[in-house]
Amino acid sequence: MTVCEKEMTNEQLENILHDDEASFLLLDVRETTEYAIQHIPGSVLIPLGQLSERLDEVSNEQPIYVICRSGVRSDEACTILRENGYDEVYNVVPGMIHWNGIVESDFA
Incomplete structure (x- = not known):
């Protein structure tokens, strides 16, 4: 059971990623x-354990799509963001565990 009021599926996020006109923050926790x-x-990494201390790095002027491995940490992150005045916050479920879209790796 999630706490975040707004959710979106991996497929919905993938559609947004293909929209060149969309303005958003994809937050990986x-x-x-x-x-x-x-x-x-294009995702921005702020681990869940650091989010409360790094809120100044998160703009409240565009939708925020929060993703993690399975939707649990991203749900917690959505709660933190909403409690701090962020309105357009979406938990992406089921998350990276079932992500079929384009990915990058920092390992060559």
């Missing part, structure tokens, strides 16, 4: 190693 292995191009 996994750990650094998970992100380095595989992440969605």
Whole structure:
């Protein structure tokens, strides 16, 4: 059961990623190693444990799509963001565990 009021599917996110006119922040809240292995191009990494201290890096002027491995950490991140005044926050489920779109890796 998720707490985040707004959710979107992986497929919905993938459609948004293909929209060249869309303005948004894709926030990845996994750990650094998970992100380095595989992440969605253009996503911004702020691990969940650092989010409260790094809110100044997150703009509230565009929708925020939050992703993690399976939707649990991203749900927690959505709660933190909403409690701090962020309105357009969406939990992407089921997350990277079932992501079929384009990915990048920091390992060659």
